[in-house]
Amino acid sequence: MSNDLKGRRLGTRLSHVSRSPKSQAGIVNPPVWRGSTVLLPTCAARRASGTKRLEQDWTYGIHGLPTHHALEDAVAMVEGGDRTAIQGSGLSAIVVAMFAFLKSGDHVLMTDGCYGPARRLCETMLKDFGVTTTYYRPQATEAEVKGLMKPNTKVVYTEAPSSVTFEMQDIPAIARAAHAGGAKVLMDNTWGIMNFQPFEKGVDVSIQALTKYVGGHSDILMGSVTCRNADWAAVKNAQITLGQYASPDDCFLALRGIRTLKIRLEQQQQHGLAVARWLQSRPEVARVLYPALPEDPGHALWKRDFSGACSLFGVVLKPAYTQAQVDAVIDDLALFGIGASWGGYESLAQPVADITRSVTGTDLGGPAMRLHIGLEDPADLMADLDQAMSKNLRA
Numbered sequence: 001m002s003n004d005l006k007g008r009r010l011g012t013r014l015s016h017v018s019r020s021p022k023s024q025a026g027i028v029n030p031p032v033w034r035g036s037t038v039l040l041p042t043c044a045a046r047r048a049s050g051t052k053r054l055e056q057d058w059t060y061g062i063h064g065l066p067t068h069h070a071l072e073d074a075v076a077m078v079e080g081g082d083r084t085a086i087q088g089s090g091l092s093a094i095v096v097a098m099f100a101f102l103k104s105g106d107h108v109l110m111t112d113g114c115y116g117p118a119r120r121l122c123e124t125m126l127k128d129f130g131v132t133t134t135y136y137r138p139q140a141t142e143a144e145v146k147g148l149m150k151p152n153t154k155v156v157y158t159e160a161p162s163s164v165t166f167e168m169q170d171i172p173a174i175a176r177a178a179h180a181g182g183a184k185v186l187m188d189n190t191w192g193i194m195n196f197q198p199f200e201k202g203v204d205v206s207i208q209a210l211t212k213y214v215g216g217h218s219d220i221l222m223g224s225v226t227c228r229n230a231d232w233a234a235v236k237n238a239q240i241t242l243g244q245y246a247s248p249d250d251c252f253l254a255l256r257g258i259r260t261l262k263i264r265l266e267q268q269q270q271h272g273l274a275v276a277r278w279l280q281s282r283p284e285v286a287r288v289l290y291p292a293l294p295e296d297p298g299h300a301l302w303k304r305d306f307s308g309a310c311s312l313f314g315v316v317l318k319p320a321y322t323q324a325q326v327d328a329v330i331d332d333l334a335l336f337g338i339g340a341s342w343g344g345y346e347s348l349a350q351p352v353a354d355i356t357r358s359v360t361g362t363d364l365g366g367p368a369m370r371l372h373i374g375l376e377d378p379a380d381l382m383a384d385l386d387q388a389m390s391k392n393l394r395a
């Protein structure tokens with residue numbers, strides 16, 4: 001980030017970060033630099049570029065080109081970390097971060113509310129390579145985490161709120177316990193985005209699926225691993241050793257998305273809150289799983305640690321209804337697409353099924369769905385939910 005952005009507010013920084021029109025024919029946005037080969041003037045320069053591989057010199061595509069670095073600087077600024085390594089998907093960001101800090105014989109403490117494929121990584125490849133995993137309650141206290149730490153615990157993995165079930169985590173407390181035992185704290189900060197500052201809360205390595213709100217338009221997959229300078233070599237080495245790469249065209253789109261991140265997110269938060277409150281008032285609804293609501297058990301932590309919310313939340317219906325009825329509601333929605341992922345400008349609905357949990361059980365107390373609220377007018381979204389619920393949820 002250029003020095004004159006220091007001390008500026010986020011909206012200003014998002015507009016000005018990673019731009020140097022003077023060096024790009026006066027054009028506002030950094031261009032798409034495509035490249036595998038980077039030509040160097042001499043053998044000596046070629047050799048030197050190899051030795052500086054971990055710095056921002058341009059050596060070869062996989063080490064990152066100017067379009068990657070422009071996006072990396074912008075994400076590092078949003079996250080409040082020193083350096084960011086862009087990855088081809090959110091899941092590859094998780095894999096890179098895990099392999100950066102784990103080796104055979106190590107142990108991971110994993111939140112039971114983690115994104116499903118992160119659990120699969122622990123249960124398959126990491127296990128096969130001799131890394132063991134213990135799951136802990138998302139709401140675990142500092143003492144609970146301390147009690148679960150082993151001498152070989154190298155990573156304590158967090159995600160707040162949990163995927164699917166939306167429990168909040170006390171990240172500073174968990175981080176204290178992890179650091180006391182000598183472990184790194186990794187966090188999936190995809191829900192928090194710009195509203196949770198991981199490095200101020202004890203996190204060492206923050207992962208985001210930029211696929212979601214940063215991309216913002218449901219047309220790219222991308223992820224990021226952000227850390228402090230002290231952890232950079234481990235992160236970058238893992239990325240290159242695992243052969244991870246993101247296309248510069250997609251980096252260009254993600255950087256374009258980041259310019260409007262704040263305004264989209266603030267608007268979608270408003271819409272999300274409006275729809276969530278309306279759902280709370282419906283007789284068919286048992287609970288809305290959304291830490292931004294005062295009734296949510298995680299609200300106090302959210303209020304303490306977050307400066308806002310995104311617009312992804314869960315809705316648990318009364319136990320009198322069946323999952324088949326909830327499926328029928330979703331099928332009859334006209335404005336909500338049915339599909340994976342979230343964070344785009346458009347609303348999505350999905351049934352919640354097959355929650356895999358090790359220590360906290362799977363029972364939400366009723367059939368459930370997950371909603372992502374987009375930029376459509378919330379009054380239209382509520383009318384749409386109203387017609388589908390009235391039709392399919394007769395008591």
Ligand SMILES: *Cc1c(COP(=O)(O)O)cnc(C)c1O
Nearest residue numbers: 089090091115190209211221222
């Ligand atoms: C979607 C998601 C990911 C993975 O992102 P992809 O780009 O789809 O691989 C990781 N973590 C969370 C919390 C997610 O919702």
